[in-house]
Amino acid sequence: MTTIPIVPLQSCLQAPGGARAAAPGAPGALARRLDIRVLRFDPLRPEVAAHWQTYTLDDATGMTLFIALSEIREKLDPSLQFDFVCRAGICGSCAMLVNGRPALACRTLTKDQGSSFTLAPLPVFELIGDLSVNTGKWMRGMSERLQTWVHQQEAARDLTRLEARMEPELAEKIYELDRCIQCGCCVSACGTARMREDFVGAVGVNKIARFRLDPRDTRDDADFYELVGDDDGVFGCMSLLGCHDVCPKQLPLQTQIAFVRRKMVAMGWK
Amino acid sequence: MKISYADVLVIGGGLTGLRVAIAAKRRGHEAVILSLVPPKRSHSAAAQGGMQASLGNVIKGQGDNEDVHFEDTVRGSDWGADQRVVRMFVNTAPKAVRELAAWGVPWSRVQRGDREVIINGEKVTLTERDAAHGLVAQRDFGGTKKWRTCHVSDGTGHAMLFAVSDRAIAESIPVQERMEAIALIVDAGRCHGAVVRNLMTGELSAFVAKVTVNATGGAGRLYRVTTNAVICEGIGMAIALETGQAALGNMEAVQFHPTGIFPASILVTEGCRGDGGLLKDVDGHRFMPDYEPEKKELASRDVVSRRMETHIRKGKGVKTRFGEHLWLDIRQLGRAHIEKNLREVKEICESFLGIDPVVDMIAVRPAQHYTMGGVRTNHTGESPTLRGLFAAGEAACWDLHGFNRLGGNSVAETVVAGMIVGEFVADFCDRAENETRIPIGLVRELVAAEQAKLDQLVSGPGAEEASVLRAAMQQIMTDKVGIFRTGPDLAAAVAELQSLLERSRHIGLRHKAAGANPELATAYRTQKMLKLALCMAHGAAQRTESRGAHFREDFPHRDDARWLQRTLATWPAALDTLPTLNYEALDVGAMELPPGWRGYGAKDYVDHPDTPARAAEVAAQRERMAGQPRAAVQQALMPYEELLPPPLRGPNERIDEPLR
Numbered sequence: 003m004t005t006i007p008i009v010p011l012q013s014c015l016q017a018p019g020g021a022r023a024a025a026p027g028a029p030g031a032l033a034r035r036l037d038i039r040v041l042r043f044d045p046l047r048p049e050v051a052a053h054w055q056t057y058t059l060d061d062a063t064g065m066t067l068f069i070a071l072s073e074i075r076e077k078l079d080p081s082l083q084f085d086f087v088c089r090a091g092i093c094g095s096c097a098m099l100v101n102g103r104p105a106l107a108c109r110t111l112t113k114d115q116g117s118s119f120t121l122a123p124l125p126v127f128e129l130i131g132d133l134s135v136n137t138g139k140w141m142r143g144m145s146e147r148l149q150t151w152v153h154q155q156e157a158a159r160d161l162t163r164l165e166a167r168m169e170p171e172l173a174e175k176i177y178e179l180d181r182c183i184q185c186g187c188c189v190s191a192c193g194t195a196r197m198r199e200d201f202v203g204a205v206g207v208n209k210i211a212r213f214r215l216d217p218r219d220t221r222d223d224a225d226f227y228e229l230v231g232d233d234d235g236v237f238g239c240m241s242l243l244g245c246h247d248v249c250p251k252q253l254p255l256q257t258q259i260a261f262v263r264r265k266m267v268a269m270g271w272k
Numbered sequence: 273m274k275i276s277y278a279d280v281l282v283i284g285g286g287l288t289g290l291r292v293a294i295a296a297k298r299r300g301h302e303a304v305i306l307s308l309v310p311p312k313r314s315h316s317a318a319a320q321g322g323m324q325a326s327l328g329n330v331i332k333g334q335g336d337n338e339d340v341h342f343e344d345t346v347r348g349s350d351w352g353a354d355q356r357v358v359r360m361f362v363n364t365a366p367k368a369v370r371e372l373a374a375w376g377v378p379w380s381r382v383q384r385g386d387r388e389v390i391i392n393g394e395k396v397t398l399t400e401r402d403a404a405h406g407l408v409a410q411r412d413f414g415g416t417k418k419w420r421t422c423h424v425s426d427g428t429g430h431a432m433l434f435a436v437s438d439r440a441i442a443e444s445i446p447v448q449e450r451m452e453a454i455a456l457i458v459d460a461g462r463c464h465g466a467v468v469r470n471l472m473t474g475e476l477s478a479f480v481a482k483v484t485v486n487a488t489g490g491a492g493r494l495y496r497v498t499t500n501a502v503i504c505e506g507i508g509m510a511i512a513l514e515t516g517q518a519a520l521g522n523m524e525a526v527q528f529h530p531t532g533i534f535p536a537s538i539l540v541t542e543g544c545r546g547d548g549g550l551l552k553d554v555d556g557h558r559f560m561p562d563y564e565p566e567k568k569e570l571a572s573r574d575v576v577s578r579r580m581e582t583h584i585r586k587g588k589g590v591k592t593r594f595g596e597h598l599w600l601d602i603r604q605l606g607r608a609h610i611e612k613n614l615r616e617v618k619e620i621c622e623s624f625l626g627i628d629p630v631v632d633m634i635a636v637r638p639a640q641h642y643t644m645g646g647v648r649t650n651h652t653g654e655s656p657t658l659r660g661l662f663a664a665g666e667a668a669c670w671d672l673h674g675f676n677r678l679g680g681n682s683v684a685e686t687v688v689a690g691m692i693v694g695e696f697v698a699d700f701c702d703r704a705e706n707e708t709r710i711p712i713g714l715v716r717e718l719v720a721a722e723q724a725k726l727d728q729l730v731s732g733p734g735a736e737e738a739s740v741l742r743a744a745m746q747q748i749m750t751d752k753v754g755i756f757r758t759g760p761d762l763a764a765a766v767a768e769l770q771s772l773l774e775r776s777r778h779i780g781l782r783h784k785a786a787g788a789n790p791e792l793a794t795a796y797r798t799q800k801m802l803k804l805a806l807c808m809a810h811g812a813a814q815r816t817e818s819r820g821a822h823f824r825e826d827f828p829h830r831d832d833a834r835w836l837q838r839t840l841a842t843w844p845a846a847l848d849t850l851p852t853l854n855y856e857a858l859d860v861g862a863m864e865l866p867p868g869w870r871g872y873g874a875k876d877y878v879d880h881p882d883t884p885a886r887a888a889e890v891a892a893q894r895e896r897m898a899g900q901p902r903a904a905v906q907q908a909l910m911p912y913e914e915l916l917p918p919p920l921r922g923p924n925e926r927i928d929e930p931l932r
């Protein structure tokens with residue numbers, strides 16, 4: 003895992019070419035000017051130390067960090083790395099630290115920030131460059147380890163027949179937990195994840211809670227205990243619950259962690 | 273230089289690519305998936321409202337079946353679709369929903385008894401059957417006769433994508449994330465894989481495979497105003513075009529979704545209108561019944577989008593500093609319904625508009641949404657002109673959607689085409705004569721040639737700026753190749769795009785670094801996107817009729833006599849500035865549903881000379897077989913079942929159609 007040496011905040015480096023965003027007074031521009039300080043580091047160029055770079059642009063009505071960062075890349079600095087996909091809060095690509103707090107950048111409005119604020123990559127995950135981190139690799143590893151799929155015998159299924167029935171409320175309960183977008187906010191807000199490299203995080207425990215609920219999955223608590231019944235699983239949680247506070251989907255992580263922990267404790271006593 | 277080998281190279285980690293890979297893997301073929309982003313972040317996740325499959329579980333879906341879904345889809349397509357493919361699709365869609373149910377998708381389920389819904393602005397009580405309790409529920413969508421849209425609240429695509437992605441992980445299918453195919457490897461009329469750029473390091477490598485599957489999705493980012501994710505740039509279609517051999521079908525057929533939120537163009541689902549939401553103007557007047565008395569807000573998307581733009585032109589839009597918009601009003605659905613069935617919509621409204629749709633109306637305006645066109649394939653998903661290249665999903669012109677796609681048919685197509693094409697891909701791999709035989713030297717040369725092009729961009733003398741050219745292209749497409757098209761606008765668009773394409777050959781970077789360099793990606797993608805834009809604009813300029821989403825103000829009628837044809841665009845020489853267009857006629861004599869009025873939209877059109885005879889033939893056949901099982905009648909009119917892979921054949925059970 004790549005770690006970033008912490009260097010003092012500094013406002014440095016005038017944007018190349020001196021290009022500026024919309025001139026003050028231009029249509030769509032407000033009087034307010036934003037200083038966005040971005041923590042920059044490229045693991046492929048380790049000779050350049052991690053540093054803060056300030057980009058200055060004019061705020062605009064309805065501006066999100068998606069719009070702001072796109073404008074920075076287009077007009078000020080084409081080398082800046084970050085990730086956006088849906089820009090609508092549903093794909094989980096753009097989580098980053100906004101003033102030190104994990105959040106989806108696409109759903110962060112500049113009007114809710116001060117005129118100067120910082121952006122930094124999510125901790126815990128492997129750094130790709132600047133604000134881009136490899137959540138995909140981490141999540142795939144978590145899925146493989148926790149076997150996050152419905153376990154059942156498929157061979158006998160006949161797709162021409164009516165589907166198996168499920169109580170409507172149960173389907174809703176499963177969907178409630180299935181809404182997780184694996185953005186990584188919970189992991190980067192987790193004290194245990196900082197100390198234990200293999201901790202599954204709230205995202206992993208929530209997955210287990212989801213499959214525990216699902217009658218299509220033939221696994222029982224003994225099977226789940228094998229997956230999360232240790233300090234890298236649900237017993238590693240210190241109940242700081244940063245995960246719950248930062249989840250952009252407002253998943254009931256606090257309840258799910260407590261619930262799975264109770265079930266696993268009961269299992270461990272057997 | 274690194275060369276990787278696989279039986280099946282799947283380009284694209286969305287629903288289609290994942291499902292194709294699973295099919296191939298289950299047949300014993302090693303598949304590797306390349307994805308621009310982690311697969312669970314693909315644009316498939318953005319499908320909100322649901323997936324069409326004629327299960328007929330809810331009371332308003334009673335009587336639904338493959339025949340009704342077939343007719344809705346063909347009418348929706350304005351008779352541009354391949355009707356045999358539509359039949360293959362509608363027969364497989366119920367199987368796909370049931371497979372996904374078994375894989376863990378938490379489909380919303382039917383609750384027996386009374387429930388209150390909003391239909392046509394009125395409160396209505398529906399009583400769901402005991403026999404349907406706990407089966408997959410359906411909601412209403414545009415352009416459909418029955419309630420057919422299976423859904424998971426309004427996060428359908430997300431739930432499907434997570435289940436299928438996790439299924440692929442369960443089957444140990446490798447996904448190479450942040451990898452972009454930038455050229456196909458072609459030798460002697462056969463596709464052998466792709467040259468691939470690692471987006472984290474900038475490094476090029478080659479993937480050689482027996483079969484290459486293009487499942488790269490759509491090209492919405494050719495437009496300035498689009499609902500599409502930023503990765504939907506059409507690069508997969510473009511690299512197929514750049515072979516000079518594969519053709520792109522119907523690129524002028526571009527869908528505009530009626531309800532992108534204004535001005536950010538983020539989608540809010542058709543389910544809003546399906547569940548009873550209304551479109552209103554600056555005066556708070558519900559205007560759709562004035563234009564479409566039959567289907568009102570639930571006509572097909574092309575029709576609703578056009579009516580909205582017409583209404584804005586009449587001065588009935590709401591004026592803002594960003595331009596004009598209309599209102600989508602879902603307040604009458606009530607808080608409980610919105611927070612349960614439209615919760616993503618609610619989140620989007622809160623985050624991006626700062627409003628609560630329970631108490632406020634939603635500002636909307638049509639935005640580019642879907643490319644019906646794509647890599648032309650036959651019914652197996654293979655390119656008829658480039659062996660070994662398959663395409664499926666939005667990247668393909670299979671051709672399920674013709675000139676307009678029905679809501680809920682695209683996310684259905686992703687998995688259905690994945691299932692069907694996946695079997696044909698496996699068949700292709702099974703045949704000994706399809707073993708890969710390509711000289712390694714040739715692969716190295718192709719990689720080197722691509723590297724040289726990138727080097728030229730990084731360190732060549734060019735001074736054009738890619739982001740400037742791209743923004744100009746997006747503006748041209750939105751202004752001149754949009755919902756309403758005219759000959760002069762399209763001619764201007766073609767000329768301007770040609771000039772941009774020529775300028776794009778002289779792009780230079782400001783940030784001259786190798787490696788990940790996002791500016792380099794913008795540069796080579798812009799060159800490719802301009803070619804696609806020209807396929808759309810030139811195809812639209814030539815098509816002097818209106819069909820589905822392609823609407824010409826100077827030729828407002830559908831003209832089957834001249835234009836019951838599929839446009840095929842190829843790009844034979846790299847330095848061309850226009851695609852070469854050819855046309856493929858649709859055979860009226862083989863159609864199960866001969867061309868007619870769609871049931872909404874304009875009522876006048878020019879008949880194909882063969883239509884009356886075929887219509888009479890079909891009517892006579894139906895009369896002769898009156899009282900016989902519907903499957904037998906269908907079989908007599910247009911046999912298709914032998915086109916399906918054997919494991920996917922067979923009828924679909926319903927409450928009202930039990931299987932013995």
